[in-house]
Amino acid sequence: MVGIFMNGCCGHMGRAIVDMVKHSEDYRIVAGGDIVVPEEPIGFPVYANVNDCEEDFDVIIDFSNAKAVPGIIEFAKKKNKPLVLCTTGLDDDTVRMSVEASKQIPIFRSANMSLGMNVLFELVRKATRVLYPDYEIEIVEAHHNRKLDAPSGTAYMIADIINEEANNELDYVYERHSEMKARDHKELGISSIRGGNIVGEHDVYFIGDEEVLKVSHSAQRREVFGRGALTAAKFLVNKPAGCYSMQDVITDILK
Ligand SMILES: NC(=O)c1ccc[n+]([C@@H]2O[C@H](COP(=O)([O-])OP(=O)(O)OC[C@H]3O[C@@H](n4cnc5c(N)ncnc54)[C@H](O)[C@@H]3O)[C@@H](O)[C@H]2O)c1
Numbered sequence: 001m002v003g004i005f006m007n008g009c010c011g012h013m014g015r016a017i018v019d020m021v022k023h024s025e026d027y028r029i030v031a032g033g034d035i036v037v038p039e040e041p042i043g044f045p046v047y048a049n050v051n052d053c054e055e056d057f058d059v060i061i062d063f064s065n066a067k068a069v070p071g072i073i074e075f076a077k078k079k080n081k082p083l084v085l086c087t088t089g090l091d092d093d094t095v096r097m098s099v100e101a102s103k104q105i106p107i108f109r110s111a112n113m114s115l116g117m118n119v120l121f122e123l124v125r126k127a128t129r130v131l132y133p134d135y136e137i138e139i140v141e142a143h144h145n146r147k148l149d150a151p152s153g154t155a156y157m158i159a160d161i162i163n164e165e166a167n168n169e170l171d172y173v174y175e176r177h178s179e180m181k182a183r184d185h186k187e188l189g190i191s192s193i194r195g196g197n198i199v200g201e202h203d204v205y206f207i208g209d210e211e212v213l214k215v216s217h218s219a220q221r222r223e224v225f226g227r228g229a230l231t232a233a234k235f236l237v238n239k240p241a242g243c244y245s246m247q248d249v250i251t252d253i254l255k
Contacts, residue, residue, distance in 0.1 A: 001027070002028070002233055002237055003059070004017075004027060005030060005059070006018065006032040006033070006044075006061055007033040007061065008033070008062060009033065010046070012222060013086070013225060014064075016223050016226045017029075017061065020226050027234075030055045030056070031055040032045070032046045033050040050071065050072065050075045058081065059084065059236055060076050063086045063087060065087060066148075068087070072085075073098055076107075082106040084236060086111075106242055106244060107242075109243065110232070110245050111152070113225040114225055114228050115224075115250070124158055124161055127213060128161070128165035132162075136183065137207070139151075139189065140191045141154065141202045142200075144199065152202070154202055169186055170186055172188050172190055174192075176189070199221060231249060232244075235248070
């Protein structure tokens with residue numbers, strides 16, 4: 001049984017994970033952190049200040065807010081526990097902080113915890129290798145109206161994979177409104193749509209003169225990210241300090 005500290009336990013993802021493990025024999029939420037402390041009991045103690053937590057647990061899962069992440073990294077270091085970092089929109093300093101902390105504790109960081117999306121990363125890598133520079137590449141992502149960051153962390157991950165394969169010669173272009181000019185071949189367009197309850201859509205277009213290849217992923221329920229986070233949590237317990245990602249889990253599955 002993996003004992004979890006769930007940071008952001010009252011948010012959409014936090015509540016999805018709480019529901020998913022309610023009857024589980026493999027996972028148990030031991031305590032949670034959230035600035036919104038629930039009025040009704042939710043089956044475990046919730047701390048507005050994570051440092052007040054005295055319960056013992058095996059691993060921390062974080063789906064909260066980018067501003068909360070430095071604090072949760074410090075908390076993981078203090079408790080000497082592995083951390084599954086799922087919150088997106090982290091600035092460079094916070095990413096550096098997580099890499100530094102991974103010298104002391106195992107840290108799993110991925111802007112997209114779904115297995116399908118991590119397979120898409122490899123498909124996009126292969127397509128870029130074959131089709132670039134002949135084809136022009138654009139990413140379109142869509143999410144619910146509560147999402148704070150744009151483009152999504154996943155769109156950035158896809159863009160970085162494409163650019164890596166394109167010898168880092170592509171410039172990311174987020175909007176085409178401010179300048180009247182034709183598309184430069186060395187652009188990588190990234191467009192965001194926000195509305196309603198869209199869980200997460202990512203389309204990658206490889207646009208040639210005679211054909212268009214579209215690689216597409218649609219997250220239909222947020223539980224897909226919860227399942228990935230739980231798999232990552234189990235994977236991380238008893239691992240040595242270091243940086244881990246979904247690719248490590250996929251390698252483990254393929255063994
Ligand atoms: N990696 C992935 O696969 C993946 C998937 C979905 C969402 N996300 C990311 O996870 C984060 C949360 O998503 P969500 O849809 O649950 O958002 P949400 O807004 O519904 O929930 C966030 C929760 O965090 C709490 N919170 C805010 N500041 C906090 C703090 N300082 N300390 C503790 N808790 C705090 C909020 O009160 C809220 O309950 C976002 O960054 C989102 O982009 C990542």
